[in-house]
Amino acid sequence: MNDSFISTDTxxxxxxxxxxxxxxxxxxxxxxxxxxxSSDWLIQxxxxxxxxxxxxxxxxxIGAPLxxxxxxxxxxxxxxxxxxxxxxxxxxxxxxxxLFSDSRLFDISIHxxxxxxxxxxxxxxxxxxxxxxxxxxxxxxxxxxxxxxxSSADQAxxxxxxxxxxxxxxxxxxxxxxxxxxxxxxxxxTDDETYFGLQFPASDIPRQARALYKKNLLRLxxxxxxxxxxxxxxxxxxxxxxxxxxxxxxxxxxxxLEYLRNMKVKASMSVSIVxxxxxxxxxxxxxxxxxxxxxxxxxxxxxxxxxxxxxLERQESRTTADAIQxxxxxxxxxxxxxxxxxxxISAFPTMAREIAKTIPYDGIxxxxxxxxxxxxxxxxxxxxxxxxxxxxxxxxxxxxATDHLAARMPSIGAFQDTCAGVLAIPISRRPRDYIVLFRRxxxxxxxxxxxxxxxVDVGAFGARLTPRKSFDVWKEDVANRSEQWSxxxxxAAEAIRVTLLEVVLKLADEANVExxxxxxxxxxxxxxxxxxxxxxxxxxxxxxxxxxxxxxSIDDFTRxxxxxxxxxxxxHDQLTATEWRPVALRELLAVEFSAYVTNQAxxxxxxxxxxxLAPEAFSTMALVxxxxxxxxxxxxxxxxxxxxxxxxxxQDPDGYARxxxxxxxxxSVQAPTRRGFGxxxxxxxxxxxxKGTSDIHFAMSGLRAEFTLPERTVEFRxxxxxxxxxxxxxxxxxxxxxxxxxxVVEDNMIIAMDASEILSELGADTVHVxxxxxxxxxIASANTLSLAVLDVNLGSETSxxxxxxxxxxxxxxxxxxxxxxxGTTLSQFPPAPVVSKPFTIExxxxxxxxxxxxxxx
Numbered sequence: 001m002n003d004s005f006i007s008t009d010t011x012x013x014x015x016x017x018x019x020x021x022x023x024x025x026x027x028x029x030x031x032x033x034x035x036x037x038s039s040d041w042l043i044q045x046x047x048x049x050x051x052x053x054x055x056x057x058x059x060x061x062i063g064a065p066l067x068x069x070x071x072x073x074x075x076x077x078x079x080x081x082x083x084x085x086x087x088x089x090x091x092x093x094x095x096x097x098x099l100f101s102d103s104r105l106f107d108i109s110i111h112x113x114x115x116x117x118x119x120x121x122x123x124x125x126x127x128x129x130x131x132x133x134x135x136x137x138x139x140x141x142x143x144x145x146x147x148x149x150x151s152s153a154d155q156a157x158x159x160x161x162x163x164x165x166x167x168x169x170x171x172x173x174x175x176x177x178x179x180x181x182x183x184x185x186x187x188x189x190t191d192d193e194t195y196f197g198l199q200f201p202a203s204d205i206p207r208q209a210r211a212l213y214k215k216n217l218l219r220l221x222x223x224x225x226x227x228x229x230x231x232x233x234x235x236x237x238x239x240x241x242x243x244x245x246x247x248x249x250x251x252x253x254x255x256x257l258e259y260l261r262n263m264k265v266k267a268s269m270s271v272s273i274v275x276x277x278x279x280x281x282x283x284x285x286x287x288x289x290x291x292x293x294x295x296x297x298x299x300x301x302x303x304x305x306x307x308x309x310x311x312l313e314r315q316e317s318r319t320t321a322d323a324i325q326x327x328x329x330x331x332x333x334x335x336x337x338x339x340x341x342x343x344x345i346s347a348f349p350t351m352a353r354e355i356a357k358t359i360p361y362d363g364i365x366x367x368x369x370x371x372x373x374x375x376x377x378x379x380x381x382x383x384x385x386x387x388x389x390x391x392x393x394x395x396x397x398x399x400x401a402t403d404h405l406a407a408r409m410p411s412i413g414a415f416q417d418t419c420a421g422v423l424a425i426p427i428s429r430r431p432r433d434y435i436v437l438f439r440r441x442x443x444x445x446x447x448x449x450x451x452x453x454x455x456v457d458v459g460a461f462g463a464r465l466t467p468r469k470s471f472d473v474w475k476e477d478v479a480n481r482s483e484q485w486s487x488x489x490x491x492a493a494e495a496i497r498v499t500l501l502e503v504v505l506k507l508a509d510e511a512n513v514e515x516x517x518x519x520x521x522x523x524x525x526x527x528x529x530x531x532x533x534x535x536x537x538x539x540x541x542x543x544x545x546x547x548x549x550x551x552x553s554i555d556d557f558t559r560x561x562x563x564x565x566x567x568x569x570x571x572h573d574q575l576t577a578t579e580w581r582p583v584a585l586r587e588l589l590a591v592e593f594s595a596y597v598t599n600q601a602x603x604x605x606x607x608x609x610x611x612x613l614a615p616e617a618f619s620t621m622a623l624v625x626x627x628x629x630x631x632x633x634x635x636x637x638x639x640x641x642x643x644x645x646x647x648x649x650x651q652d653p654d655g656y657a658r659x660x661x662x663x664x665x666x667x668s669v670q671a672p673t674r675r676g677f678g679x680x681x682x683x684x685x686x687x688x689x690x691k692g693t694s695d696i697h698f699a700m701s702g703l704r705a706e707f708t709l710p711e712r713t714v715e716f717r718x719x720x721x722x723x724x725x726x727x728x729x730x731x732x733x734x735x736x737x738x739x740x741x742x743x744v745v746e747d748n749m750i751i752a753m754d755a756s757e758i759l760s761e762l763g764a765d766t767v768h769v770x771x772x773x774x775x776x777x778x779i780a781s782a783n784t785l786s787l788a789v790l791d792v793n794l795g796s797e798t799s800x801x802x803x804x805x806x807x808x809x810x811x812x813x814x815x816x817x818x819x820x821x822x823g824t825t826l827s828q829f830p831p832a833p834v835v836s837k838p839f840t841i842e843x844x845x846x847x848x849x850x851x852x853x854x855x856x857x
Contacts, residue, residue, distance in 0.1 A: 071101050081110060082117060091246060095296045096124055107295035111246045118242075120249045122295050132300035135163060140307050149315055153184035156308050157283070161186040164293060164301055166269065166285035170195055173281040176484065178202030178210070180281070198449040204259075214279050215245050217272040218302045223290035224257045224266055248295070260286075267291040269298075271305040275313050316488070323358050323488050327495035330354040334503055344427070344503065348373050351435070355496065359489045363418060363438040368427065377418045378438055386411065391424050391434060397501075399493045400424040403439070406480040417441050421482025425493050427500040435500065437493075439482035582612035582715055585659070588622055589647060592629045603638070608649030610717040611657055617713035620689045627681050628661060628705065636703050637666030643702070655711035656692070663702030671698040735841070736848045738763035740786030745769075745776045745802055746816075747794045755789055755816075755839050762845065776802045780809070787853065788813040789844070791837075792826065803829045812851040814844075 074097075081092050094108040105124040110117060139159035146152035153171040161169040168191070171184035185196040205213075213219075228251045244250045260268055267290050271283040283305060293301070333354060334347055344351075348366045352375045355364065363376035367388055372381040379387065390409045394400045403421040406412055412419065420441035427433045485493075586606055593604045613621055629638070637643030643666035650658045663669075672679060686692045686707050697704040742764040746752035749771075756767040768783065770776035772794060780788075780802065788806055790799040792815055799815075806813050807830035814833045815826065826834060835847035 070099065073101065074099050078108075078110070078119070093295070093299060095299075109248050109295065113243045113246065118244070118247055120247060122249070124294060124296075126294060126296075132296055133303070136300050136304050136307070139163065139304065140311070143308060143311055149312065150183065152308075152311060152315065154186075157184040157186035160271075160283055160285070160301065160304060163304060164269065164285055164297075165291065166267075166287045167191070168195075168286040170284045170286075171273075171281060172200070172284050174210075174279060178205075178207065180205065182284075183281075195449065197447055199446045200449050204449075210279050212245055213270070213272045213282065214274055214277070216248075217274070217305065218248075218269070218298055219252070220248070220267075220269045220293060220298060221252060221257070221260070222267050222292040224260050224268070226290075228254075248298075264288070269293070269301075271301060273305055273309050273312065275309050275316070280309065280312065319488050320491055323492040324495055326354070326358040327492050327499065330358070330496060331499040331502075334499060344368055344500075345371055345373060349375070355435075355437070358492045358496075359423065359437060359485075360483075361423070361437040362440045365434075365436045365438070367436065368433040376438070377440055379418050383412075384436075387419065387422065387436070388432075388434065391426075391436075392432070394424075397426055397497075399426075399490060399497055401485040401490055401493070403482045403484045404480060420480055421485065423485050423489065423493055425497045425500065427497070427504055433504075435496070441480060442483055582614055583618050585611040585613055585621070585649065588613070588618070588625060592622075592625055593645075603644045604647070605644065606647045606649070609651070611649045611659070612715040612717065613709075614713045614715065617690055617709060620685050621709075623681055624685060624707070627679075628703075631682075632663055632666070632703070635667070636669060637663035640666040651716055652708070657709040657711075657714040657716070659707045659709070661703070661705040661707075663704070666702050668700045669698050669703055735845045736762060736853060738786065738848070738853070739765055741766045741768065741783050743768045743770065743776065743779055743783075743785055743788040745771075745773075745788065745794070745799050746791040747771045748791075751791075751837065751839065755844065758839060758841050758844050759789070761841065762848070773797055773799060773801050777805060780805055780811070785809075785811045787811065787848070787851065790815050790832075792817045792829070800829055803832065806830075807832075812853060814847040814851065816847075 077097075081094065090111065092108075092110040094106075094110075096105040097108050098104070099106045099108075099121065107122045107124055109120040112118075139162075142159060143152050143155050146155050153173075157169045157171050160166075168185065168187040170182045170186075172180050173183050174180045179202045180200045182195045182198050182200075185194060187194070260266075263286065265286045265288070267287040269283075269285040271285070272279060273281045273283065330351070333350060344366065345368065351366075352364045355361070361376065363374065363378035365375075365378050365384060366373045367384065372384060378384070387405075387409070391400060401421075401423045402408055405419055405422050418440060419438045421439035423437040423439075425435040425437075427435055589604065589606060632638040632643075632645065637645055644664055646660075646662045646664070648660040648662075650660075652658055682705065683694050683696055686694045686709070690713050691710055692713075693706075693708045695706040738759060742759045744752050744755045744759065744767060746755060746769070752769045752771070756769055759767050764786070768779045770779050776790075776799065779785075785806070788802075788811060790803055790806075790813055792798055803813065803815070814835055815829060816835050816837055816839070817826070833847040833850040835843050
């Protein structure tokens with residue numbers, strides 16, 4: 001690159017542009033510019049007008065037109081080519097140009113620099129009988145056949161080595177911090193030295209150099225020992241140097257030349273790999289001897305690099321598309337689960353498996369509404385809550401990723417080995433709930449081509465970057481870091497964030513719908529409750545009246561009323577149960593009848609297969625049969641001592657269940673003159689709520705009712721006929737004999753007094769009553785207790801601390817609850833028998849009989 005010609009409109013600093021002495025010759029009128037050119041170049045090439053410059057000083061040549069040195073036809077052609085420059089960084093290229101109208105050919109590069117035009121001429125050694133593009137096309141086809149970045153980089157290095165003739169060609173990829181790594185290398189098999197896998201610090205290619213690589217895509221140094229010639233004058237009249245960023249023949253920094261000499265390199269070439277306007281990496285080419293590549297071949301190499309960048313972009317896009325497809329599949333599966341009623345917590349195992357297909361991790365956690373679910377290697381909940389507080393300080397509603405959490409959160413301390421790197425995906429509108437991926441610390445060794453922490457030293461060029469004198473591999477253990485999160489992983493995480501936010505919003509919408517439905521249902525339940533409370537009060541009065549007629553003593557009367565009221569409470573427990581599992585019709589009938597019919601199983605006869613009521617049908621049918629039983633007790637067969645009810649269950653051919661209710665032996669009945677709420681429930685609710693049918697007939701012999709229920713609301717089991725289950729009053733019971741000190745923990749005074757009297761009746765010497773946890777613990781610590789009865793719910797607290805204290809003290813106790821759905825709460829208590837409220841001597845005795853009461857009587 002010793003033959004160059006540079007034209008500019010002002011006297012400017014062209015320092016280190018040419019490799020021969022440069023002299024200012026004069027004003028180039030056809031271009032309205034001054035020119036700077038090598039006198040040796042003119043002597044060698046400008047045969048015309050050679051007498052005008054031989055032995056002439058530069059100052060004497062000012063004002064000489066360009067046509068004095070070049071043929072007028074060449075000057076005119078160059079002027080026309082200038083119109084092809086569309087912007088400042090556009091380069092016009094001419095190959096095999098007959099500059100002097102003889103057999104000599106030149107490759108010419110023309111570009112604009114500010115208000116100046118820069119011309120660069122290179123004598124062409126080859127003729128025109130070659131096609132550079134024909135060489136590039138099959139090379140690119142081989143690269144396109146590769147399936148991933150690593151294999152395509154290896155193929156590209158081998159193809160560029162064949163195209164350029166360099167001894168060694170490397171693909172150098174930049175990291176996020178500006179450092180770089182050699183990811184592919186093509187070299188002679190006899191060369192034992194390799195740079196493959198080496199890491200180069202960011203200081204090897206400073207930021208300003210990387211910016212230049214984005215503008216000027218190819219730089220060739222044909223001989224590191226070639227003479228570098230200055231260009232004069234140093235500055236323009238305005239004091240500004242000429243910008244030679246786009247000049248292909250300019251010299252390079254002497255520091256870089258020293259860098260290459262240290263690597264025993266005589267010639268080098270770098271070709272930029274630019275993707276979406278950013279510098280992805282470089283082709284770095286080295287040769288042991290000087291090597292010149294003409295401008296036309298360099299242009300083909302530059303084109304090769306650009307097409308390779310397109311291929312890289314295509315591969316990255318394909319990887320991103322695959323990640324997006326996987327994220328879409330994750331979206332579909334999560335939405336399917338949520339649509340089927342699952343929550344994010346129940347869907348978490350599926351999410352963890354699907355996310356792992358897209359983003360590799362060592363551990364994953366879901367943190368939502370205080371719940372913390374994990375899989376794999378993760379910090380415990382207390383440690384994660386510290387991380388969550390840190391994440392809450394990051395930008396809201398954005399994915400947060402780091403491979404070095406300790407640098408941003410030094411307080412993680414001892415547990416950083418499980419979370420050296422984190423990728424946090426917010427799943428709520430405010431910074432609170434997250435899916436967090438964890439990567440463990442990788443104490444890996446990075447092979448540096450020199451110590452990256454000592455890039456600056458005082459050398460021959462002062463306190464500046466001095467190339468390292470030895471290229472032995474220098475290894476650095478990288479601690480407290482994880483594998484980096486790739487751009488593909490971050491894009492997939494953003495897609496997952498959008499999906500999960502959609503899921504949360506869907507759940508919120510469903511919750512609003514459910515809340516509205518619950519409000520509507522609550523209004524209906526309040527109306528039903530008003531009716532049922534009135535009905536229950538009337539029934540209790542009837543129970544007292546009937547019990548008085550059939551008992552001969554106060555004790556018998558009390559026990560009968562207690563047992564029937566308890567049976568009625570059990571029926572209400574069934575009606576309001578929230579466990580949502582199928583319930584046998586026989587159990588429902590048994591509970592309803594046991595409130596009124598004691599030790600008279602022959603008054604209710606159930607025949608046919610066992611019929612299970614689905615959850616959506618149970619509450620409706622419980623209400624229907626409660627009304628039937630209540631009316632029968634008041635007016636029908638059960639109001640007579642000899643009346644009976646026959647219930648027959650069968651299955652129709654179309655799958656419907658048929659239930660027949662037939663009363664007999666009671667007084668004659670007549671259709672009511674008015675329809676009350678209870679009659680409406682019996683006649684209309686099955687049809688309205690279950691889409692079944694109801695047929696009510698008031699016969700003289702007794703009420704007859706027939707119901708059909710759709711197949712979806714029932715389940716049949718072909719078992720032997722089952723007699724109605726007895727209640728507490730029908731089973732023989734041996735009462736426990738108590739002694740010693742007992743304690744009742746109950747926040748309702750009347751219920752507490754009732755329980756205290758029952759324990760005293762069973763033999764307890766002393767019964768202490770407490771209404772709070774604190775009072776109960778004080779009594780328990782001050783007395784030697786023989787047993788205790790604990791109400792589970794005490795207003796704003798539970799009796800769990802008391803239960804745990806008694807369990808540790810080996811004091812037997814039973815738990816009491818007025819709620820049929822207390823299973824979740826009870827699971828947190830120590831194991832103990834459970835009885836339902838209101839208390840009766842029978843129910844409490846059954847619970848106490850399950851205790852080990854040694855020493856209490």
